[in-house]
Amino acid sequence: MTLTRTPSQTVGPYYAIGLSRRDENVLDPDGIELHGTLFDGRGTPIPDGLVELWDASGGRWARRGTQDEAGGFRFLVPRDAPVLEALVFARGMLRHERTRIYLREGDDDVWNGLDDDRRTTLLARRDGDALVFDIRMQGEGATVFFEH
Amino acid sequence: MSVTVDPYEGPVVLPDDPSLGPEVQVDYPGYRSTRLRVPKRPLETLPEELHRIDGPVFGEGVIEELDDDLTRQHAGEPIGERITVSGRVLDTDGRPLPDALVEIWQANAAGRYRHEVDQHPAPLDPNFSGAGRCLTNDDGRYRFTTIKPGSYPWRNHPNAWRPNHIHFSLFGRTFEQRLVTQMYFPGDPLFPYDPIFNSVRDPRTRELLIARFDIETTVPEWSLAYEWDIVLGPSGAGTTPMEDR
Numbered sequence: 459m460t461l462t463r464t465p466s467q468t469v470g471p472y473y474a475i476g477l478s479r480r481d482e483n484v485l486d487p488d489g490i491e492l493h494g495t496l497f498d499g500r501g502t503p504i505p506d507g508l509v510e511l512w513d514a515s516g517g518r519w520a521r522r523g524t525q526d527e528a529g530g531f532r533f534l535v536p537r538d539a540p541v542l543e544a545l546v547f548a549r550g551m552l553r554h555e556r557t558r559i560y561l562r563e564g565d566d567d568v569w570n571g572l573d574d575d576r577r578t579t580l581l582a583r584r585d586g587d588a589l590v591f592d593i594r595m596q597g598e599g600a601t602v603f604f605e606h
Numbered sequence: 607m608s609v610t611v612d613p614y615e616g617p618v619v620l621p622d623d624p625s626l627g628p629e630v631q632v633d634y635p636g637y638r639s640t641r642l643r644v645p646k647r648p649l650e651t652l653p654e655e656l657h658r659i660d661g662p663v664f665g666e667g668v669i670e671e672l673d674d675d676l677t678r679q680h681a682g683e684p685i686g687e688r689i690t691v692s693g694r695v696l697d698t699d700g701r702p703l704p705d706a707l708v709e710i711w712q713a714n715a716a717g718r719y720r721h722e723v724d725q726h727p728a729p730l731d732p733n734f735s736g737a738g739r740c741l742t743n744d745d746g747r748y749r750f751t752t753i754k755p756g757s758y759p760w761r762n763h764p765n766a767w768r769p770n771h772i773h774f775s776l777f778g779r780t781f782e783q784r785l786v787t788q789m790y791f792p793g794d795p796l797f798p799y800d801p802i803f804n805s806v807r808d809p810r811t812r813e814l815l816i817a818r819f820d821i822e823t824t825v826p827e828w829s830l831a832y833e834w835d836i837v838l839g840p841s842g843a844g845t846t847p848m849e850d851r
Contacts, residue, residue: 467788472719476711499642519662550639
């Protein structure tokens with residue numbers, strides 16, 4: 459017998475009460491800074507979003523709300539991880555979306571299976587001593603999201 | 607770049623449509639904030655192994671005393687109807703998921719969240735923060751003591767009010783078992799008017815979001831009780847969550 463999954467509902471605008479009470483944005487204390495902005499389809503930053511990162515190879519997890527930086531988020535991530543799994547939550551999203559953050563050009567099946575102009579949305583870019591990864595929900599340069 | 611978005615003038619709640627299956631309709635038009643935030647392009651596929659990767663594991667270290675009792679986190683008791691909310695966290699095969707991190711947040715009894723963005727003119731309660739967390743036990747059970755949250759207006763459409771609800775966040779065993787959802791209370795008169803609740807268009811699946819009043823688990827002379835089981839995604843072929851831990 460297979461049970462039906464409990465459906466998702468939006469995280470809403472007040473998730474910070476329950477989900478960002480603590481500082482949880484460090485995947486690796488000796489890592490490199492990764493920052494970016496979550497944008498809606500108009501190119502407006504989303505100040506009530508939440509980004510979660512999971513380094514499956516290293517077993518490290520982190521999350522960060524975008525409320526403190528008006529749509530921005532900031533993490534310390536491992537320098538040696540090729541790719542991070544990422545989830546995006548926000549008011550207005552009834553279910554979270556899944557994407558991947560490549561810290562360098564990918565060489566796996568997922569990367570190779572995407573058109574070049576699409577997969578560049580998954581590649582963090584270098585900005586001085588930090589990495590930058592913006593997430594665009596819609597429109598020009600929209601980030602690739604995956605079924606889950 | 608500036609794009610004008612026309613106001614949505616369609617119905618706030620669409621008719622039931624069981625053919626849409628168990629998933630939430632992510633671009634549900636009656637919930638207006640979906641329009642600029644839901645991906646428009648089709649989702650890409652991932653190889654099967656990336657659907658079944660293990661997710662984060664949390665231990666007792668993330669739980670603090672009184673995290674599971676929202677009525678005892680301040681000097682005094684919060685105003686409101688004291689309730690216990692408990693249930694099991696299961697995978698789609700019906701197996702209990704122990705050590706699942708369950709986090710909740712909610713409005714107070716007057717329908718106000720302790721959050722700077724919430725400007726609903728209802729009182730804050732100095733004795734209520736509205737946040738809790740716990741880990742499921744070996745039987746996959748969680749349990750919180752809290753107060754019943756109030757309804758509140760939210761401006762999605764004229765005279766929009768949310769049904770009473772508690773927000774839930776869950777981490778299961780695999781990355782795909784991650785879930786953020788909301789628990790509702792039985793018999794809420796606001797159900798027919800709420801686009802978020804009705805974004806699950808299969809009525810039988812929508813029922814899964816409603817807790818069951820349970821006279822058996824009430825604490826006499828103390829609190830009413832609601833039971834709500836939560837089913838996360840599949841654990842993956844050949845995994846036995848009970849024995850792995």
